[in-house]
Amino acid sequence: MxxxxxxxxxxxxxxxxxxxxxxxxxxxxxxxxxxxxxxxxxxxxxxxxxxxxxxxxxxxxxxxxxxxxxxxxxxxxxxxxxxxxxxxxxxxxxxxxxxxxxxxxxxxxxxxxxxxxxxxxxxxxxxxxxxxxxxxxxxxxxxxAAPAIDPEKPLRKRTVGWIQGHQVQKEPGAMRLKAMLDETCKRTLRLWAPALLWTMLARGQLDGVVLYDSEGDDLYAGLLIAREAGAAVLRFDGTPFAGMEEHPYLIAGRGDAAAQLIELANRARGE
Missing domain, CATH: 3.30.540.10 (Fructose-1,6-Bisphosphatase, subunit A, domain 1)
Structure with a gap:
């Protein structure tokens, strides 16, 4: 074939x-x-x-x-x-x-x-x-098809998913970014089932997903589904994510949510 x-x-x-x-x-x-x-x-x-x-x-x-x-x-x-x-x-x-x-x-x-x-x-x-x-x-x-959202919608009205690798634990950088998400967004959801968070993004029940150093067998299926449904999947530096990475740091979102979350991640890192 x-x-x-x-x-x-x-x-x-x-x-x-x-x-x-x-x-x-x-x-x-x-x-x-x-x-x-x-x-x-x-x-x-x-x-x-x-x-x-x-x-x-x-x-x-x-x-x-x-x-x-x-x-x-x-x-x-x-x-x-x-x-x-x-x-x-x-x-x-x-x-x-x-x-x-x-x-x-x-x-x-x-x-x-x-x-x-x-x-x-x-x-x-x-x-x-x-x-x-x-x-x-x-x-x-x-x-x-991830539904379109108001590009002017601020983070305080957005719900985002949080995914972190097992090895991250209480790493200060991760905890700082997670705290800023909790303070800034309407809600930050950590589901303990990462693939399901990606499907929630794909069907429009989340505005974005922030993934902190979490490469694993549960990552790429949900990521592909979200991307094929229209969500942007970017690295923390704003470049499109492709392939596989051993230590991925990703932001995905619909509409302008990804850009807003990248800006927040940069602030969390002092950039």
């Missing part, structure tokens, strides 16, 4: 696998499951993560056995090459573990380090978000 056909087939596989894994997690929600800490920061993993991951990896390997995969729980597998899958089988594990119904699945396919397919499945609402680079985004098959 040619590249276009391959990407279309990959999107279908990703959508089906994400839905199957997400529905499994919903079935297990509020039931008994094993929980373990997996790092020094107290991040959690459950047996549900492991089984959901197996559902997705089996589906990918059945259709694309030679592709490389980087997955949240098992790490790297497959053959390194042009194609790379990123899998977060339970985005929002901490929410899941404490009984908070805000979690989902994120699956991305990258070609030469550029996301070309992004799928996010929100388990509790049965929303399947999907995007192909250059072809737009959809939710349950309905095209998504």
């Amino acid at each position: 040619n590249q276009e056909e391959r990407i279309a087939a990959a999107r279908a596989v990703a959508e089906a696998a994400a839905r199957d894994a997400g529905r499994y997690a919903k079935q297990r929600f509020l039931s008994e499951y094993t929980v373990q800490e997996k790092d020094e920061f107290g991040d959690l993993v459950t047996d549900v993560d492991v089984h959901a991951e197996r559902i997705i990896l089996d589906a990918i390997r059945a259709s694309f056995p030679d592709d490389a995969i980087r997955s949240e729980e098992t790490g790297w597998s497959g053959v390194e090459g042009d194609w790379l899958w990123l899998v977060d089988p339970l985005d929002g594990t901490n929410n899941f573990a404490i009984g908070l119904p805000a979690f989902g699945v994120a699956v991305t396919l990258l070609y030469r380090r550029e996301p070309v397919v992004g799928v996010v499945y929100e388990s509790m609402t049965d929303r399947l978000y999907s995007a192909t680079a250059g072809q737009g985004a959809s939710c349950n098959g309905v095209p998504l």
